[in-house]
Amino acid sequence: MLKKLTEEKLNEVLETGIREFAERGLQQTSMNAVATQAGISVGVLYKYYENKDTFFLACVRRCTEELEQFLHQLCAEEHKPLQYAEALIGAVQQFSRQHRDYIRLYHEVTHTGNPVHAAALAQQIEGVSSKLYTDIIQRAQQSGDVRSDLDPGLFAFFFDNLLMMMQFSYCCPYYQERFRLYAGGDILDNTDFVTAQLLKFMESAFTLEQADIPHRSPKGEIV
Amino acid sequence: MLKKLTEEKLNEVLETGIREFAERGLQQTSMNAVATQAGISVGVLYKYYENKDTFFLACVRRCTEELEQFLHQLCAEEHKPLQYAEALIGAVQQFSRQHRDYIRLYHEVTHTGNPVHAAALAQQIEGVSSKLYTDIIQRAQQSGDVRSDLDPGLFAFFFDNLLMMMQFSYCCPYYQERFRLYAGGDILDNTDFVTAQLLKFMESAFTLEQADIPHRSPKGEIV
Amino acid sequence: MLKKLTEEKLNEVLETGIREFAERGLQQTSMNAVATQAGISVGVLYKYYENKDTFFLACVRRCTEELEQFLHQLCAEEHKPLQYAEALIGAVQQFSRQHRDYIRLYHEVTHTGNPVHAAALAQQIEGVSSKLYTDIIQRAQQSGDVRSDLDPGLFAFFFDNLLMMMQFSYCCPYYQERFRLYAGGDILDNTDFVTAQLLKFMESAFTLEQADIPHRSPKGEIV
Amino acid sequence: MLKKLTEEKLNEVLETGIREFAERGLQQTSMNAVATQAGISVGVLYKYYENKDTFFLACVRRCTEELEQFLHQLCAEEHKPLQYAEALIGAVQQFSRQHRDYIRLYHEVTHTGNPVHAAALAQQIEGVSSKLYTDIIQRAQQSGDVRSDLDPGLFAFFFDNLLMMMQFSYCCPYYQERFRLYAGGDILDNTDFVTAQLLKFMESAFTLEQADIPHRSPKGEIV
DNA sequence: AATGAATGAGAATTCATTCAT
């Protein structure tokens, strides 16, 4: 009966954890259930992870690693901001389809009530992408591709907010329903349409009077 | 000892529930604790609410009623879209400050795992605002204040996404930390700055080359 | 099924706890087992006692109360020291026979590893008797019934040590065996003999040369 | 990795066991922890000792061996009873200081609930000393150094009770507190005072009237 | 109608012991 846990098995344990936590949430997930489903005993689970929280965090880290890798690959290539945005939106949609549970787990993390834990988690999860986005935007502002009267951090924040909501809207039951409510019952399948629309929204949510947008052209010719 | 539960008392019960659910979440909140804090017995709590879920939903409804009222007041006045947006952003910030627990409770709702419940909740909570926003946008498109090549539902969706994230970012621990990470430690107090920036972001996230925006005019005159 | 716990029932719970703790010790006693044996649910047990330790302490207190009462009755009457001693020895033997579990529980208390808890328990359990004994001895010294070159506290301590060991020797398996080993297999039943012998031991364990005992007579006549 | 367990290693294992059992007690001590601390694997621990109880007994035996040796050295020399007593009290105090864990382990043994085990243990631990003491006393009675109207076994028993309590009072948390309660906060350091007082207590705990002690002289001259 | 004590299933965690390597 005693079979050493292969790396493969440990992977399975993590995937089981991710699945269960994504499905039921932190509280409702039972360590015994995870162990049983992963085909191991509770004992080993606790051998590898001090307690439920630790195990949860391990599952989260696994997800964020994957996500970061995904992100890095994407941001490695040089792009114009809008191309970045398009690529990111597409990537987020793809990731959401392939790793629904990762997104759900991420959503579960946002429920962390304890501010100290929340700070650590936010740092761990958002640290990389927040810097990445902010940098890209700063560069784009220097090259004149993004209006410079916007704080790069806040710009990145709003931008990520839209991506985040997109992820949740593809993966989490409540957000899915909300998505359908706003955009119709089959919206979840029209990914290209959504991408196109979101891009347009970002370009210019509101039509502005000429007078309102002297800043629009950093070079000044148009206005 | 036998006192009929006055409306006032029922109010107190709901407020207690909202506070507890907002603070601890659905699972971690104890019905006994709610009853004790509200100064009633568990028995009556179960007399009025079939079970914990039912009670939770009642608390949620109480919050959404408040929220809707708030929204309706705001949308009653006729405005240009950007003015609407500005008013809404301000309102959201104010509401977040005044009713942190309502927002937290709303956030708690988004964790509903059961799709059926999720659908009912989304309908209940988002039904009004989604219609409201979509209508406003449609009207704005007809009057030419909003580019008409955007789907009004999706536009409303993206718009509400930004507002929603703003609420959470002001009220929920994890999102607060994330907010600070993106925009600096004191961002939570600079509400005016955030409002101004978000408005700009909505106006036009990205500067566009002329060539990039032939679609801007659906009628083609401008370009 | 829901029957209110009468005072009688609560008594039974305590007695069950005392029995189980006495039988198995603190660690080995299961709260579920106590509840089952007392005919209640674990829930109530935890309603009345915060946790296992608290329940254990309640059981201990119950025992010490009984013991103190027993002691007070005895010490109320004025006696000569040796009469006190005789009365106490007899009382201890009687108490041991009637309340074996109380003594065993007392013995269990002596295993408290945590010095802080130990201090509190010792204070609670020994506080009264230590003062009582010391006072009696001091008075006896003033009246010349006890040699005055002995520290009253230490005298009381040695005296209580002998009583304590007697209790354990009548009640706790290991000490019982040890008792038999020293004094024969049937010693546990010869209580009168033991009393007489212990009294003699206290009177004068060792025969002394005349020269060694000038202090024996506080009045000086004999020597 | 495969190294034969040297005698030295086995010693270390036993010492670790003694330390842990003394510190935490039988139940609370973990075999895994002992193995880890001793620098071996649980596997070997179970190779050498069938189970936890067996290992515990081995640790106990190790302690009693040491204790017996100590005792034998002391009793080898011929003495008058009071000199023996004084020597023993001093020895016990010294042993308590040097081998606190041995005494604690001994105390742990007294908790054995199972009468069969208790009998075996008592026999093993007390067998030698009970005989030794009883013999010495019998001889002393024959030589007139101890009053002959005392049962030698019981005398030895009472005497050992006092020594035993002294050991515990120097080594075990609860008994230490009790000691301080009776004799003041710094009593644990005043070993000489304690020795002197205990000797006096043994000499003659209570002052007796002439009439009360006709038996004092076994030869009958005095009375 | 109101009370709140009682119920008991369920969840996290521990650790003596086994046995494949």
Next chain:
DNA sequence: TATGAATGAATTCTCATTCAT
């Protein structure tokens, strides 16, 4: 022979819900 990972029964404690008073 030594290792130490794996097992899983057992234990403490919680809390939604019931129902006698």
